[in-house]
Amino acid sequence: MAEPDRERWSLVRQAIEDTGLDALVCCLAENIVLLSGYYSVTGASMAIFPRVGEPVLIAPRFEREFVDRGWIGDVREYDTWQNRYELPPAHLLRLARTVAEERGLRGGRIGIEGRFETIAPNGLSGEPTGLGVPGQALIGEAFACEPIDATELLYELRARKTAREIERLEIASEVASLGLIAFKEHAQPGNREVDVSAAVESAVRVGGPGYRGARHAFAWAQVTSGPATAGNWNYPLSSARRLERGDLVVIELGVVVDGYWSDLTRTVCAGTANQQKRDLFALVREAHAASTGAVRAGATGVEVDAAGRSLIAATGLGDAFVHQTGHGIGFRYHEPIPFVAPHSSHTLEAGHVHSIEPGVYIPGVGGCRIEDICVVETARGRLISHAEFDLA
Amino acid sequence: MAEPDRERWSLVRQAIEDTGLDALVCCLAENIVLLSGYYSVTGASMAIFPRVGEPVLIAPRFEREFVDRGWIGDVREYDTWQNRYELPPAHLLRLARTVAEERGLRGGRIGIEGRFETIAPNGLSGEPTGLGVPGQALIGEAFACEPIDATELLYELRARKTAREIERLEIASEVASLGLIAFKEHAQPGNREVDVSAAVESAVRVGGPGYRGARHAFAWAQVTSGPATAGNWNYPLSSARRLERGDLVVIELGVVVDGYWSDLTRTVCAGTANQQKRDLFALVREAHAASTGAVRAGATGVEVDAAGRSLIAATGLGDAFVHQTGHGIGFRYHEPIPFVAPHSSHTLEAGHVHSIEPGVYIPGVGGCRIEDICVVETARGRLISHAEFDLA
Numbered sequence: 001m002a003e004p005d006r007e008r009w010s011l012v013r014q015a016i017e018d019t020g021l022d023a024l025v026c027c028l029a030e031n032i033v034l035l036s037g038y039y040s041v042t043g044a045s046m047a048i049f050p051r052v053g054e055p056v057l058i059a060p061r062f063e064r065e066f067v068d069r070g071w072i073g074d075v076r077e078y079d080t081w082q083n084r085y086e087l088p089p090a091h092l093l094r095l096a097r098t099v100a101e102e103r104g105l106r107g108g109r110i111g112i113e114g115r116f117e118t119i120a121p122n123g124l125s126g127e128p129t130g131l132g133v134p135g136q137a138l139i140g141e142a143f144a145c146e147p148i149d150a151t152e153l154l155y156e157l158r159a160r161k162t163a164r165e166i167e168r169l170e171i172a173s174e175v176a177s178l179g180l181i182a183f184k185e186h187a188q189p190g191n192r193e194v195d196v197s198a199a200v201e202s203a204v205r206v207g208g209p210g211y212r213g214a215r216h217a218f219a220w221a222q223v224t225s226g227p228a229t230a231g232n233w234n235y236p237l238s239s240a241r242r243l244e245r246g247d248l249v250v251i252e253l254g255v256v257v258d259g260y261w262s263d264l265t266r267t268v269c270a271g272t273a274n275q276q277k278r279d280l281f282a283l284v285r286e287a288h289a290a291s292t293g294a295v296r297a298g299a300t301g302v303e304v305d306a307a308g309r310s311l312i313a314a315t316g317l318g319d320a321f322v323h324q325t326g327h328g329i330g331f332r333y334h335e336p337i338p339f340v341a342p343h344s345s346h347t348l349e350a351g352h353v354h355s356i357e358p359g360v361y362i363p364g365v366g367g368c369r370i371e372d373i374c375v376v377e378t379a380r381g382r383l384i385s386h387a388e389f390d391l392a
Numbered sequence: 393m394a395e396p397d398r399e400r401w402s403l404v405r406q407a408i409e410d411t412g413l414d415a416l417v418c419c420l421a422e423n424i425v426l427l428s429g430y431y432s433v434t435g436a437s438m439a440i441f442p443r444v445g446e447p448v449l450i451a452p453r454f455e456r457e458f459v460d461r462g463w464i465g466d467v468r469e470y471d472t473w474q475n476r477y478e479l480p481p482a483h484l485l486r487l488a489r490t491v492a493e494e495r496g497l498r499g500g501r502i503g504i505e506g507r508f509e510t511i512a513p514n515g516l517s518g519e520p521t522g523l524g525v526p527g528q529a530l531i532g533e534a535f536a537c538e539p540i541d542a543t544e545l546l547y548e549l550r551a552r553k554t555a556r557e558i559e560r561l562e563i564a565s566e567v568a569s570l571g572l573i574a575f576k577e578h579a580q581p582g583n584r585e586v587d588v589s590a591a592v593e594s595a596v597r598v599g600g601p602g603y604r605g606a607r608h609a610f611a612w613a614q615v616t617s618g619p620a621t622a623g624n625w626n627y628p629l630s631s632a633r634r635l636e637r638g639d640l641v642v643i644e645l646g647v648v649v650d651g652y653w654s655d656l657t658r659t660v661c662a663g664t665a666n667q668q669k670r671d672l673f674a675l676v677r678e679a680h681a682a683s684t685g686a687v688r689a690g691a692t693g694v695e696v697d698a699a700g701r702s703l704i705a706a707t708g709l710g711d712a713f714v715h716q717t718g719h720g721i722g723f724r725y726h727e728p729i730p731f732v733a734p735h736s737s738h739t740l741e742a743g744h745v746h747s748i749e750p751g752v753y754i755p756g757v758g759g760c761r762i763e764d765i766c767v768v769e770t771a772r773g774r775l776i777s778h779a780e781f782d783l784a
Contacts, residue, residue, distance in 0.1 A: 042627055043510070062626035081626065082714040083734060117524045118435070121513060123629055126612040126646040127725045130522025132509045133541075149525075198597035205590035209632040216629050220518040234454035234473065235434055237515055237608050240601040254518040322474040333519045342475060 002037060004071040007162035009055075015153050016051045022108030023050040024150055025096070025139050027131050029122035029259065030331040031113055031154055032057075038070025039216065039259030043122035043129030044080070044088035046096060047072065050103050058095045060088065066123070069215060069258070089138060096142035110143045111150030112136060120256070120332040123216055158330055159337035160351040166375055166384075168260040169330060169353055171212045173373045173385040176255035176262035178207040179219055180387035187223070187249040189270045193238040196249070197221040204255055211257075220254040225270070229367040233323050233359060245271035248366035254333045261333050263355055264385050265371030269392035280360055280368045281391040287311050287358035288370045291325050291340070295356075295374055295381025301326075301344025304381075308358045309342070320361050326354040329373060338376075352376040356383075394429060396463040399554040401447075407545050408443045414500030415442040416542055417488070417531050419523050421514035421651065422723040423505055423546055424449075430462025431608065431651030435514035435521030436472070436480035438488060439464065442495050450487045452480065458515070461607060461650070481530060488534035502535045503542030504528060512648070512724040515608055550722055551729035552743040558767055558776075560652040561722060561745055563604045565765045565777040568647035568654035570599040571611055572779035579615070579641040581662045585630040588641070589613040596647055603649075612646040617662070621759040625715050625751060637663035640758035646725045653725050655747055656777050657763030661784035672752055672760045673783040679703045679750035680762045683717050683732070687748075687766055687773025693718075693736025696773075700750045701734070712753050718746040721765060730768075744768040748775075 012035060016024055026032055026047045029040040035047045036057055045059040057072040061079050076099070078091035100106045113131050121128035139147050161169065182203035186196045200221040208217020223238045224231075226247040235252065243249060247270045255262045267284070269277060287308030294307035305325040312321045324344075328335030330353055338346040338354050348354075353376070359369030374381040404427060408416055418424055418439045421432040427439045428449055437451040449464040453471050468491070470483035492498045505523050513520035531539050553561065574595035578588045592613040600609020615630045616623075618639040627644065635641055639662045647654045659676070661669060679700030686699035697717040704713045716736075720727030722745055730738040730746050740746075745768070751761030766773040 041629055060626070062623060062628075083716065084714075115524060115526050116522075117526055118519055118521050121517065121520055124612065124614075124627055125513065125517055125520075126610075126648070127510055128513055128517075128520045128522075129510050130508075130520075130524060132507065132522060132524055133528070134507050134509055136525070192598075192601075194601045195598050198594040201597065202590040202594045205593065206584075206587050209584075209586045209630075215631070218518075220516065222516075231454060234452070235516055236454075237433055238601075239607070256518070322476075324475065 001068055001073055002071045005037060005162055005164045008165065011157060012049055013051065015157050016049065019111065019150070019153050020109060021051060021111040021148065021150065023048055023105050024111045026113055027135055028113050028116055028119055030120040033259035034158055034331050036070040036072040038067050038072065039123055041066055041123040046092050048096065048099050050105060053103060056099050058092055089134070093138050093142050096139065100143045106144040108143060108145055110139060110145050110147050111153060112139055112147040113151060113154060114147070114149030115151040120261070125218060155336055158335055159328055160349055161330060161353055165330065166353065168258065169373065170384045171214055172255055172257040172260045172262040173264070175204055175208040175211055175214060175217050175257050176253055176264050177385055177387040179204045179221065179253050179255065180264055180266050183251045183266060184268060184389050187243065187268050187270055189243050189245040192240050192242050193223040193225055194240055196223045197238040200251065200253060208257055214257045217255065217257045222252045223249065225249045227364060227366055230361045230363045230365065232367040232369065233361060243270040246274065248277055248368060250367060250369060259331065261329055261331070262373055262385065263329050263333055263371065264373070265357055265369045266387070267368040267370060267391065268389070271392065273392045276365060278391060283312060283315060284358050284360055284368045284370050288356055291356050291358060292374060292381050292383060295348060295376055297348055297350040297376055297378050299348050301338050301340040301346040301348065302342060304340045304348065305342055305344065312358065312360060317360050321358060322361060323359065325358055326356050328352065328354050348376045350376055350378050393460055393465055394463045397429060397554055397556045400557065403549060404441055405443065407549050408441065411503065411542070411545050412501060413443060413503040413540065413542065415440055415497050416503045418505055419527055420505050420508055420511055422512040425651035426550055426723050428462040428464040430459050430464065431515055433458055433515040438484050440488065440491050442497060445495060448491050450484055481526070485530050485534050488531070492535045498536040500535060500537055502531060502537050502539050503545060504531055504539040505543060505546060506539070506541030507543040512653070517610060547728055550727055551720055552741055553722060553745055557652070557722065558745065560650070561765065562776045563606055564647055564649040564652045564654040565656070567596055567600040567603055567606060567609050567649050568645055568656050569777050569779040571596040571613065571645050571647065572656055572658050575643045575658060576660060576781050579635065579660050579662055581635050581637040584632050584634050585615040585617055586632055588615045589630040592643065592645060600649055606649050609647065609649045614644040615641065617641045619756060619758055622753045622755045622757065624759040624761065625753060635662040638666065640669055640760060642759060642761060651723065653721055653723070654765055654777065655721050655725055655763065656765070657749055657761045659760040659762060659783065660781070663784065665784045668757060670783060675704060675707060676750050676752055676760045676762050680748055683748050683750060684766060684773050684775060687740060687768055689740055689742040689768055689770050691740050693730050693732040693738040693740065694734060696732045696740065697734055697736065704750065704752060709752050713750060714753060715751065717750055718748050720744065720746050740768045742768055742770050
């Protein structure tokens with residue numbers, strides 16, 4: 001078992017006290033990472049964090065390797081999925097009820113992940129687990145209570161990262177950067193978008209495990225090329241289109257390493273870029289640098305957005321920068337806090353982690369976006385992704 | 393737009409009538425595929441299938457390419473995620489309410505995906521969307537009703553595939569078979585488990601798009617090697633372990649092609665297998681053939697399981713075949729119907745699609761499993777995966 005992240009645990013305990021809960025009970029892989037550092041493989045686990053006393057983890061016995069990478073010592077294991085054992089919900093109910101009785105939590109104020117609908121998948125991301133009506137009923141029965149929605153509490157907690165969490169996010173962004181290097185190498189005329197995606201995902205899959213202690217890495221690369229890059233802000237899936245000489249090529253890359261996420265974007269040109277594309281790239285890079293330069297604790301999401309957006313607007317392309325400058329990241333690909341955009345209500349705090357991703361999209365010409373991950377520090381923003389390269 | 397799958401639509405309409413619903417409303421990518429053939433990228437869509445009249449689809453405008461691959465003609469598009477537009481829930485509420493008013497569905501009996509907690513991800517599988525309390529409240533408000541849980545109806549509908557759906561599942565299993573060929577090639581001494589996984593996933597990613605009209609393919613490969621294969625029934629994640637000469641190597645491979653799933657397993661030996669491992673492999677292959685040979689409409693899940701299991705039990709290894717022989721598959725990696733196991737209550741029907749996956753796991757020696765996808769026909773079971781190879 002790893003040494004607990006005491007900074008995180010005291011923040012969680014404080015939030016539980018502040019909201020008058022008796023315990024926080026989480027089933028989603030992303031929140032179990034938050035509370036315990038354990039990234040569930042199958043999503044069949046539960047973390048119980050009481051206001052008083054040590055937290056408890058319920059997990060399938062066969063995930064012990066992953067449980068041991070986390071820092072909850074009181075683990076209640078169960079056997080499942082073999083013919084002779086019951087399925088996970090029966091065990092979760094039985095074991096959670098036992099914990100509730102031991103800790104005097106029956107009939108208490110139990111906070112749950114009430115409004116998480118878009119979620120980060122578990123390690124087995126082909127079959128993620130959400131919290132729906134059955135899971136909420138299970139918690140209600142085990143704790144003999146009407147569960148309380150603790151979604152805001154969780155998002156607030158997730159927004160301010162601890163020192164250890166920032167280190168994990170650095171690892172994730174460094175692993176993701178390996179994918180960007182593969183992107184630069186494979187984004188050549190004649191290759192298909194899906195070929196480039198596969199090379200990037202493969203670079204992360206093989207480069208991640210073992211990197212600074214990482215165990216598991218997974219990547220989702222979306223590569224768009226040519227005129228379609230003008231619509232790249234909307235998550236297009238890589239297609240079988242072959243890159244042509246002179247095409248803009250954009251990659252949107254989501255990476256998870258042991259439950260901690262990165263989200264990077266690069267734009268290159270397949271072959272030689274014309275002047276218009278070079279100007280576009282230079283403008284986006286300037287906006288990226290300006291917004292990054294505006295980051296510090298106390299700056300508002302509006303100010304950081306405006307620092308880059310104003311440069312783009314000054315060229316008459318303001319309407320072509322259609323989206324936000326940045327979003328939070330950490331326990332998921334996209335976190336709601338902080339939001340860095342013209343209509344943001346957030347003020348940056350030390351420990352916030354967010355993307356910086358200005359983009360300009362011109363129908364008929366193409367789109368260009370550059371995205372890095374930035375840690376908010378007292379006096380500056382610090383980028384933790386490391387793969388800078390020119391357009392061509 | 394594609395020609396509707398009339399067979400599927402009449403089955404859906406019949407089920408809606410039989411259960412006394414006024415409409416079925418689905419938000420999960422996997423059920424939108426069932427109703428419309430459209431595989432959502434971002435999970436921000438809704439399909440409304442009324443008892444009377446044509447179905448309606450609500451989807452983000454930027455997913456039109458994918459919407460057009462499906463077969464719902466009445467599509468209500470919306471713009472989102474740019475700075476000037478609202479987020480998806482506001483549009484879904486507004487447009488669903490409009491449809492409810494047009495079709496006289498307000499206050500009606502509206503069936504929803506009430507108990508789906510483990511779900512298939514959408515195309516952007518790094519951030520899947522579930523249906524939780526907010527989504528259920530949204531449907532309740534749009535249709536002015538208390539939604540009715542239609543989970544059983546959906547699982548029953550999903551169990552019996554139409555001719556077109558079987559063709560799509562054949563494509564998925566053929567694409568997945570490309571991954572198995574890469575597995576056989578890369579499962580060599582000296583390669584790490586994660587290297588083999590990456591090669592398999594890459595083969596699917598590059599081989600899928602364009603294959604028999606496929607647009608999008610994604611793969612999750614889990615490779616286990618050496619003594620750890622004895623625990624392979626429990627979804628271990630590929631590790632950085634290097635394959636050693638004489639190791640058993642098992643791959644568990646989940647693949648989705650445009651929303652239709654495959655699930656295949658192969659066992660090989662890195663280098664030369666000793667007699668004990670060859671015997672183990674031969675036994676599992678015999679059990680696989682025996683269970684496959686027992687498949688036909690009217691056979692029970694217990695009978696098909698017993699056909700293979702009895703051969704394993706006869707060698708004294710009955711306790712080492714710890715799991716079921718098969719599970720349903722189609723709109724997700726694992727479907728509940730039909731279950732092929734000692735304690736199954738299901739009888740196979742023509743159009744059922746399930747795995748055949750006997751496995752034997754011997755601590756200290758290793759494990760062996762062979763898994764294919766089988767379509768139940770009137771008089772036989774037909775395998776739709778095509779990559780058979782020997783242990784070494």
